[in-house]
Amino acid sequence: MTTLLLGDPSPSLRWRTAVELESATDDDDDVNAWKGEIGASPAVQWLLARLAVAAERPQTAGYLLCQLAYLGYCGPELAPAVDAIFAHQQPDGSWPLRLDGDNDQPVRKPRKEAPPGLAPSDSPRFITMQTVVPLRGIAAAGFATDPRAERAYEWLLRERLHDGSWPAGPKADLGGPGRPSLPEKDYRRLTRGDGCRSATTGAVACLALHPQRNRSDAARVGVDHLLARETRDESTLGWEVARLVGLEPAMGQITFYATFDLAFLLDLASRCGISADDRRIRDLTTWLETLRGPYGLWEHHAHPQLSRWLTFDLEASLRRLADGDWIGNEEPASFTPYKHGRRRY
Template sequence: MNTLLLGDPSPSLQWRAAVELEGIAHDDDDVQASCAEIRESAAIRSLLARLEAARNRPTAAGYLLCQLAYLGYRGPELSMAVEAMFAHQQSDGSWPAQAPSPSQSRPEPAVVWLDDDSDQPARKGQPLADGPRFVTMQTVVPLRGIAAAGFAADPGAERAYEWLLRERLPDGSWPAGPKADLGGPGRPSPPEKDYRRLPRGAGCRSATTGVVACFALHPERRRSDAARIGVDHLLARETRDESTLGWEVSRLVGLERAMGQITFYVTFDPAFLLDLASRCGVSAADRRVRDLVTWLETVRGPYGLWEHHAHPQLSRWLTFDLECSLRRLADGDWIGNEEPAGFTSSKRGNRRY
């Protein structure tokens, strides 16, 4: 199976398979040749151009950093983009919905859409990230990009992690964040929408997934109680949908658009869940992880590859991603004790007739 990955036309997949699955040294001639091809590839050049254009948009720049890191690029442009993103970070460690330009002392009033579910824009000039008027994803996406680029332990990134810990709900999950026209001092936050509510938690599945993805890339926090409790909430949903398998990989490789704000991570991707669980130290002996791995083996193709239902050309990337997750599970030492949770995607209204 590794031979198929090493023979893929993508130099990024060749390099990552050689280093991460075969254990070939970075100074190997073939590995160095793949690195050179990565730097000159059209996909990387395109992403770097978009990254330069997104210097004043931390959310857009954050996911572009995720894509570049996933494709194996480690050039100086990444550190430059991270510095530009830190210039827009607020003193509490979060990022605002709209970052000001370097020449502005405060954000320019603008209409900003806070929630995919909302049909009303926020009022002009509101301090969107102050008090309860935040949206968790405004900080999650930039922080994940910074961590993916290798700067998770930077002081600015650490402030963002601390902000996320302060916004955590008592049960260890994370809220999506109130809409601009709701919440406030003395007013409760609105409940999460049914389609993105956690089976056992009060928080938002999309927000909790994004936060765990940030913690999973930190060298120390990835095995913290906060990260593992977050994964525990995500593992409580035990649905198996082959049509969403590899959704996050398809976005990282560029075959699907990264869209949404509160719904950025709303698609339930079993491959992404296994990736997060393996990075946060969950053991293969955990019942939910064991059941997930058993199901994955039933959908593996005859040549050892996992086929992607919508993009056949993504099958080798998906296989590589899953193989890396399966190998990391061997180092896991944490087992959750949650019982199976019933799940309903959304409530059904009463029939009229």
């Protein structure tokens, strides 16, 4: 299987396969050659060109850093880009609501008037994703322990709900007597929890890239919430990998991580130290093995050219499970997809 990955046209995939799956060292001539080719590859050059004009868009720049890190790039352009993202950071450690043109999406027109009975102080004070996306990019670029990043992590921990999950928008303590916070929408509500699955996924993705916080209780509880949904959606397997390599657009605000991708979930769980002996992980890996092709590859249903990247991603996650040191004790939870309204025609 690794022979097929090492023969891929992408120097990024060849280099990451050699280093992460074959334990190759810098003394290897091929490894050095592939590492040198990464910076000149068209995929990396395209991302660097976009990063150069994203200084005023921290969310866009944050995900571009995630993509560059996934391709194995660690050049000198990353540090100035991280500083540009930090330039928009607020004193409490978070980032402000989306700037005009951020995430490459059109800006919605504001509502002309607020709903009756809703005071200005009752409006959402933040969107969790506005901090999660830049912070994940900063951590992916290797700056997770920067004091400014640590301040963002502390903000993220302060905004957790009582059950350890994260809300999508309104501040967790916004309710008060007679003014409860609005429940999350059905399509992104956690199976067992009050928070938003998209926001919780993004928060765990940030914690997973921190060298110390990835084994914290906050990361573990977040992973437990995500693993509570035990559906097997083959059609969305590898969605995040497709976005990281540029085959799918990275879009959405609250819904940025709404797609339930089991490959991404396994990646986060393995980085946060879960053991392969966990019942949910054991069932998931058993199911994944039933999808492996005759040559050891996992085929991507929408992008056949992504199959080697998906295989690498899953193999790396499976090998990280060997270092896991904790097991969750959650019982299986029932899950019912949200109901669609009846079609009028």
